[in-house]
Amino acid sequence: MNHEKRTLEFYALAVFFALFVLFLYGPLSAILILSFQGATGGLTFPLNGVSLHWFANLFERQAVGDFGGSFKRSLVLGLMVMIVTVVVSLLAGLAFRQKFRGATALFYLAVASLVVPSIIISLGIGVVFQQIGFRPAWYTSAFGAHLTWTLPFGVLIMFAVFNRFSPAYEEAARDLGASSWQTFAHVVLPMIAPSLIGVGLFGFTLSYDEFARTLMTSGTFNTLPLEIYGMTTNVTTPVLYALGTVTTVFSFLVIVATLGAILYVGRRRTRA
Amino acid sequence: MTVALERPAIAAAKPARRRRFSIGAVAPYLQSAPLALILGAFLLLPIIMIVVVSFWDYDFATMYPDFLTTNYSDVLGSGVTWKTYLNTIKFAFIVWGLTLFIGFWVAYFLAFHIRTTAMQMVLFLVCTVPFLTSNIIRMISWIPVLGRNGLINSTLVHLGLVPKPIEWLLYSEFAVVLAMVHLYTLFMVTPIFNTLMRIDRSLVEAARDAGASGWQVLWNVIIPLAKPGMAIGTIFVVTLAMADFSTVQVMSGGQSASVALMMKNQMSLLQYPAAAANAVVLLVLVLLMVAGILRIVDIRREL
Numbered sequence: 293m294n295h296e297k298r299t300l301e302f303y304a305l306a307v308f309f310a311l312f313v314l315f316l317y318g319p320l321s322a323i324l325i326l327s328f329q330g331a332t333g334g335l336t337f338p339l340n341g342v343s344l345h346w347f348a349n350l351f352e353r354q355a356v357g358d359f360g361g362s363f364k365r366s367l368v369l370g371l372m373v374m375i376v377t378v379v380v381s382l383l384a385g386l387a388f389r390q391k392f393r394g395a396t397a398l399f400y401l402a403v404a405s406l407v408v409p410s411i412i413i414s415l416g417i418g419v420v421f422q423q424i425g426f427r428p429a430w431y432t433s434a435f436g437a438h439l440t441w442t443l444p445f446g447v448l449i450m451f452a453v454f455n456r457f458s459p460a461y462e463e464a465a466r467d468l469g470a471s472s473w474q475t476f477a478h479v480v481l482p483m484i485a486p487s488l489i490g491v492g493l494f495g496f497t498l499s500y501d502e503f504a505r506t507l508m509t510s511g512t513f514n515t516l517p518l519e520i521y522g523m524t525t526n527v528t529t530p531v532l533y534a535l536g537t538v539t540t541v542f543s544f545l546v547i548v549a550t551l552g553a554i555l556y557v558g559r560r561r562t563r564a
Numbered sequence: 565m566t567v568a569l570e571r572p573a574i575a576a577a578k579p580a581r582r583r584r585f586s587i588g589a590v591a592p593y594l595q596s597a598p599l600a601l602i603l604g605a606f607l608l609l610p611i612i613m614i615v616v617v618s619f620w621d622y623d624f625a626t627m628y629p630d631f632l633t634t635n636y637s638d639v640l641g642s643g644v645t646w647k648t649y650l651n652t653i654k655f656a657f658i659v660w661g662l663t664l665f666i667g668f669w670v671a672y673f674l675a676f677h678i679r680t681t682a683m684q685m686v687l688f689l690v691c692t693v694p695f696l697t698s699n700i701i702r703m704i705s706w707i708p709v710l711g712r713n714g715l716i717n718s719t720l721v722h723l724g725l726v727p728k729p730i731e732w733l734l735y736s737e738f739a740v741v742l743a744m745v746h747l748y749t750l751f752m753v754t755p756i757f758n759t760l761m762r763i764d765r766s767l768v769e770a771a772r773d774a775g776a777s778g779w780q781v782l783w784n785v786i787i788p789l790a791k792p793g794m795a796i797g798t799i800f801v802v803t804l805a806m807a808d809f810s811t812v813q814v815m816s817g818g819q820s821a822s823v824a825l826m827m828k829n830q831m832s833l834l835q836y837p838a839a840a841a842n843a844v845v846l847l848v849l850v851l852l853m854v855a856g857i858l859r860i861v862d863i864r865r866e867l
Contacts, residue, residue, distance in 0.1 A: 301778065305673040309687075312670050315746065316694050319705035322715065326708055336713045380598045387595035395592070398600055403863065405607050407799060407854050409807030411824045412843045416610025419617055419836055436606035443599060497696040503810065504824075508831060520700050524814055533708075536701040543697040551689075 320540065327533035335530060346534035359519065359535065365430050366516035370500040372435060377442040377495030378488055385450025399451075406444040410504035413440050418508035433509035438499040445498065446491040453487045482561055486554045493550040497543060611847070618840035627837055635841035645826070645842075649849075652822045655737075655812070656805035659744045663801050664794060666745070667752025671793070672786070674753075675760035688757065695750040703743050703814050710734040710742075735817030743815045748804050752797035759793030760786070795861035799854055806850050 326333075330341030350359055384402075388395060417437050421428045428434070461483065465475040503517035510518060516539065523532055621630040639645050670691065678684045694702065709715045710733040717729035732738055763786065771781045809824035823846050830839040 302677050305669060305677055308669055309673045313690060319709050322708045323705045336708045336711055337715060383595040384599040387592040390592045392592035398596055401603050405603055407803040407850060409824060409846060409850060411807060411809060411827055412847055413610060415831060415839055415843055416614045417606060420610050420613045439602050440607050501698040503700060517698060517700055524704060536704060540697050540701055547693055547696055
């Protein structure tokens, strides 16, 4: 069917797809443009001149609360979640290749982690910490809350990766006399490296943007999404858009860097 | 002859294999332990705790261990709560229908109409990237578009199509549905695209050769085979929409309610047992929905 002429269906769906992309990116570009609003401009178009006023405003402490501190916390938390997600998902993926008691139960627990409403996890962890007498903090309770969201993604991705992974490569390595560690480090790991980088990206971005699970678990100090959520109700200047632009650009940089890393690893492997 | 030669080799290998077997038998438990521990501590334990607390007594500041069913009778006996639950289900249902429609056609276009794999991947990434940016920012980004003086209203007024700005674009149920579709459609596109890509193209050709029209191929071959992807996407969208409170709060401007938003308000009033009772009811509802969908599809096979 690939050699047929373009049908009417193709053009209709192409228009539909274009509209969908516009729907996805249109509003985002609106706040991107409006964040360069002049100093006297408001929350909507038209632009009253072009300036960096609201970006400068962002870094004045009193204007938007604690932007620098919350950004730093979200960044560190995202990195912590990323590392744990990659390691734990990889180990669990390896475990699921064999049969073991409780495998099905653990698998469905991971799926449950995905479907349990986030606010319930937030409330539950909050109550558990309160009853044990621990103070909730972004690096303990919120850290665990984020893992309940990132780990199922990581585990499901690793599950899918190992489903398609032929054991022939490992058998070949073993036949050539490689130990099981050598087989893992020199055969399995390089082959699944791009997927692991993908899991890392998921872990970081899902944590960096997570908000419902942080609500009851962040303790005294806010993460960036909580800070932004607070701003939606009480900030009525384009500084909100400036913050949106900065965090979105940061997310894009992370995504581009990750894709670059995946391409680099993939190309190095095909060259080798 | 060969049999005789192999026999001692097997005999020699046996002890070694037994030793490897014993290490191999422990390995999956060690490898899955971190996952089990984390989910146990931050998923199972909190849910058990919520169930326990939902029977406790409370006043304005603290809660007291007890065994009361009043929290549940408050939840199930209140007309406002019933309305909120119905409202939440209504949002979830509408958003599900829209995301399924949009998600299927987008995935179908990518899988069956884009000819090169490279282009497929690029367009798929274009769809995925917004998923990796902040939900709240993507929600806020509708304000300058839908607002009273927003892009759509000013354009419509400018063109003379409406005499004055349309009020129901922002801070309305319409805005809530629009924002949820905007946030969650990607969860539908990805699994459907995944299953469509795995459909054997020779099935489509066979249907064509047997004289099926384009629509017949779509309706009798592609859609039935895409059902597992649709089911997984449905699980994502329905559970996300049922659990949503921020979209409802921000986009309805406080004029609409959802179960999770009601819970959030109870939590800010420190009425944890009341929130916990709501949590249990919501959890049972969501798990029943998911169990229903899982009867149609085996996720382990679809990954």
